[in-house]
Amino acid sequence: MVEIELARNVFEENDAIAAEVRRELKKKQIGCVNLISSPGAGKTSLLEKTLQIICSRIECAVIEGDISTPIDRDRLIPYCENVVQVNTDTFGGDCHLSAFMIKNALLKLDLGRIKLLIIENVGNLICPADFDIGENAKVLLISVTEGEDKPLKYPGSFNAADIIIITKTDLLPYLDIKMENLMKNIALVNNKAKILCISSKTGEGLAEWINYLEFAAGGNCQNITAV
Amino acid sequence: MHEIGLAAKIIQIVKDEIEKRDIKILKLKSVKIKLGKFVQVVPDSLKFGLEALGRGDGFGGVDFIINEMPFIVKCPDCEREEEIEEMVLKCAGCGSVNLKVVGGREFYVESIEVDD
Numbered sequence: 142m143v144e145i146e147l148a149r150n151v152f153e154e155n156d157a158i159a160a161e162v163r164r165e166l167k168k169k170q171i172g173c174v175n176l177i178s179s180p181g182a183g184k185t186s187l188l189e190k191t192l193q194i195i196c197s198r199i200e201c202a203v204i205e206g207d208i209s210t211p212i213d214r215d216r217l218i219p220y221c222e223n224v225v226q227v228n229t230d231t232f233g234g235d236c237h238l239s240a241f242m243i244k245n246a247l248l249k250l251d252l253g254r255i256k257l258l259i260i261e262n263v264g265n266l267i268c269p270a271d272f273d274i275g276e277n278a279k280v281l282l283i284s285v286t287e288g289e290d291k292p293l294k295y296p297g298s299f300n301a302a303d304i305i306i307i308t309k310t311d312l313l314p315y316l317d318i319k320m321e322n323l324m325k326n327i328a329l330v331n332n333k334a335k336i337l338c339i340s341s342k343t344g345e346g347l348a349e350w351i352n353y354l355e356f357a358a359g360g361n362c363q364n365i366t367a368v
Numbered sequence: 369m370h371e372i373g374l375a376a377k378i379i380q381i382v383k384d385e386i387e388k389r390d391i392k393i394l395k396l397k398s399v400k401i402k403l404g405k406f407v408q409v410v411p412d413s414l415k416f417g418l419e420a421l422g423r424g425d426g427f428g429g430v431d432f433i434i435n436e437m438p439f440i441v442k443c444p445d446c447e448r449e450e451e452i453e454e455m456v457l458k459c460a461g462c463g464s465v466n467l468k469v470v471g472g473r474e475f476y477v478e479s480i481e482v483d484d
Contacts, residue, residue, distance in 0.1 A: 142397060144481050145389070149381050151374055151401075151475045236370055267408050268370045296455035297408045300469070329456045332465045 155272055158240035162275025165247065166258065172357035173258040175276035177298060179291075180264030182284045183308040185213045186341040187350075188261060192220035194351055195257070199358045204246045204260045206238040213261065225249045229263060237268040243275055257358040266291070270298040277357065278303040281334075285309050285316055289323040296330040304335045304353065311340035371409055375417030379425055381477050391482050398431040398481040405439040406455070406472035435478070440471030 150156065166173050176184045188203065195201060202223035205213045214226035225246045229235040232242065243260065250258075260276060262269040270279070281302035283291055286309060292299040299305065305327060313320070320338075327336065337353075339346035382399055386392075399418075403411060411434045418432040442449045443459040444466050457467040 142481050143484055144479050145385075146479045147381070147385055147477045148479075149385070149477045151377050151381070151477065153381075154377065233373070235373065271370075271408050293454075297406060300455065300457075328465060329458060332457050332467070 152271070152273075155240045158244055159273035159275040162240055162243050162247065163277075165252070166275060166277075169252045169255070170359050171252060171255050171258050172354075172359060173260065173276045174278050174280050174304075174354070174357060175260045175262055175269070175274055176280050176282060177262045177266070177269045177302070178264060178282035178284075179266040179287060182264070182282045182287065183341055184261050184264070184282055185216055187282065187306070187308060187339065188217055188259065189220060190341045190344065190347060191259075191351065191354065192217060194347070195354055196221050199256050199355065200254050201257045201259065201358075202250050202255045204238075204243060204258065206242070206261055206263045208234055208236070208263060223250055223255065236263055236265045237272050238262050238274050239272055240274050257354060259354075266295045266298050270301040280304045280306060282306045282308050283323075285312055285318050285320075285323075289318050289326055292323070292326040292330045299327060299330045299334075302331060302334045304337065305331065306350065307336065307338045309340060309342070310338045310345060311342045371413040372417040372421070374409060375414055375421050378418060378477055379421050379427065382427075382480060383425065385477075385480065386482075393426045395483040396427065396430050396480060397483060398433055400433045400435060400478040400480070402435050402437055402474045402476055402478045404437040404472040404474040406469065407475045409475065411436060437474045438471060440469075441467040442470045443467055 178184050201221055203217055203221055205224060205226045207213055207228055209228055209230045211226045214224045217224045227242050227246050279302050281298060337346055337349055339350055386396060403409060415432055415434055422430055438451045440451050443461060443464050445464040446462040448459060448461040450460060458465055459467055
C-alpha cells in the first residue's frame, strides 16, 4: 500500500473564482459587501431603505440570492435599476451563494458605471460564512427577535463578520432580550467587528450604515471597519 | 446542509489526481480528509455524502477517513495557546479578548492510499 500526499483544499475551486471576482471588482473600483443573516432578519427591508437613500448619491447594484422566487428583486427594483436575482434552485437549491454564481451575475451588470455592489446572500446563518464570493466585507445581520444567544449558537458566521448589524431595534420595548447580553455574546465570538444598531422601520441608525457604504463605494471597503 | 456539494468536490479532486497519475480506480483504498472543527461541515453528513456519491462513481470499496482537526486559539498578549471546544474568544490565562484562531479552519484532501 502506498500513501500519496495530495493536500488539496476542498474550497480551492470556489476560492479561485472568488479571487477572480475580487480582482475584477478592484480593477473597476467597485466596493462589494456580502449581507448574511438567518431568514427574516431584515436584509431586504434594510436594502429597501438603504437604496432609497444611497442610489441618488452613488451608482449601486444588488445581487439578490434566494433559493427560489424573484420576490426580493421585485421589492428592490423600485429603488435601484441594477438588481440581479440569483435563484439557487437552478443549481440544486444551494443554501448559500458560491463565487461562480456571482461571476455569472456580474455579466448582467454594467460594471463600468457601478461603484457599489451589495450582495444579499441566501438567508442562512451557517453555510454562507464558509464561501468566499469575492466581497470586501461580510456584513452579518441579527434581529433583536432572534434572541441574545445566537452569537454563541452560530459562532462561525458571527466570527467571520466585519460588520454586525442588530436590526429591528424598534421592537426592543416589547421583548425580553437584553442588549448588553447580546453585545457580550457577540464580543465572545468576534472581537473585531463594528456593531451597528438599526431599525429599518423608523430609520434609526441608518445614517451610520450609509456612511459605511459611501466609504466602501469605489473599492475602499478593505478598510471598512476603520471608518 | 451543503455537505453533499462538498463531497462532490472531494470526489472530483480524487478523480483528477488518480487520472493524472494513471492509477486504476480499483487500486484506490482510502481517502484521508482533514476537517477543522471550525469549518461549518458536519463530519457524519460529509462521510454519508462521500459514500453515497462515491458508490455511483466507482469508489464503492473506498474508505473515506475524516480526521477532525482541533480548534486552537492563541493569545497575543500572554502567548498562551490552547485547544478549545466552544468558541469563546477570551483567554483562560490572562482574560484577554484579543485571541486569534490558529487552528480549526483546515479542510483539505490530505492523501490517498493505493495498492502497489
